[in-house]
Amino acid sequence: DAGVIQSPRHEVTEMGQEVTLRCKPISGHDYLFWYRQTMMRGLELLIYFNNNVPIDDSGMPEDRFSAKMPNASFSTLKIQPSEPRDSAVYFCASSQTGGGTQYFGPGTRLTVL
Amino acid sequence: KNEVEQSPQNLTAQEGEFITINCSYSVGISALHWLQQHPGGGIVSLFMLSSGKKKHGRLIATINIQEKHSSLHITASHPRDSAVYICAVRGGGNQFYFGTGTSLTVIP
Numbered sequence: 001d002a003g004v005i006q007s008p009r010h011e012v013t014e015m016g017q018e019v020t021l022r023c024k025p026i027s028g029h030d031y032l033f034w035y036r037q038t039m040m041r042g043l044e045l046l047i048y049f050n051n052n053v054p055i056d057d058s059g060m061p062e063d064r065f066s067a068k069m070p071n072a073s074f075s076t077l078k079i080q081p082s083e084p085r086d087s088a089v090y091f092c093a094s095s096q097t098g099g100g101t102q103y104f105g106p107g108t109r110l111t112v113l
Numbered sequence: 114k115n116e117v118e119q120s121p122q123n124l125t126a127q128e129g130e131f132i133t134i135n136c137s138y139s140v141g142i143s144a145l146h147w148l149q150q151h152p153g154g155g156i157v158s159l160f161m162l163s164s165g166k167k168k169h170g171r172l173i174a175t176i177n178i179q180e181k182h183s184s185l186h187i188t189a190s191h192p193r194d195s196a197v198y199i200c201a202v203r204g205g206g207n208q209f210y211f212g213t214g215t216s217l218t219v220i221p
Contacts, residue, residue, distance in 0.1 A: 043148075043156075043199060045209045056208065091156060099144035099163070099203050104156040 004105035006092050012111045018080040021108045024073055025094030033102060034067055034077050035091040043091075049075065050098065082112045116140050119200050119212035126219050132187040134215045136200030139181065140208075147174050147185050148199040150214070156199075159185070190219045 005024040013019055025032045033048040047057040052069045060067070069075040079086055089109050093102040117138045126132050136145070147159040160167050160174040162183065167174050176183040187194055200212040
């Protein structure tokens with residue numbers, strides 16, 4: 001298996017623009033997690049899905065952030081409108097079970113100017 | 114107040130030394146994870162624990178549920194072990210909590 005795939009790997013955009021981050025989990029994994037990592041706050045869980053259904057989105061910072069999982073092999077994290085403070089590395093991870101080993105993607109480094 | 118506390122925050126060791134990183138948590142948990150993040154940024158899950166002890170190569174992870182404490186040990190440390198080690202727990206109500214990480218540097 002190729003592991004968790006994220007795209008793009010790097011994204012630079014201007015404040016106010018819409019940003020869409022994409023994730024393909026490992027086939028057969030029922031859980032998908034979106035994380036954000038910054039120097040100031042470390043690693044934070046934004047939202048996670050079980051069988052394509054959002055289970056906990058309490059980590060989503062504000063209404064500008066939204067995440068979808070239309071099918072078992074694809075998820076998106078959208079920021080609209082983006083702000084400079086959204087600059088971070090966004091990781092996607094998947095696991096077979098909720099408490100099980102999570103496999104992380106390479107991350108998307110987002111810079112909002 | 115952080116639900117997960119790690120110590121030390123930074124650690125420098127000589128190659129070959131035995132290393133211990135500690136994690137204490139304040140919530141009831143169903144699982145505890147140790148993650149490793151390399152300087153390049155990639156994150157690898159090392160262990161998932163709910164009780165006892167697990168060993169993988171030179172890495173050993175233990176957890177004491179009663180004391181709400183876990184340790185990650187590295188035997189015969191090597192420069193390639195240099196990374197940030199993050200403790201994460203899954204609490205009740207499907208909540209996840211993360212420590213701020215321990216930055217380890219192993220000097221040849």
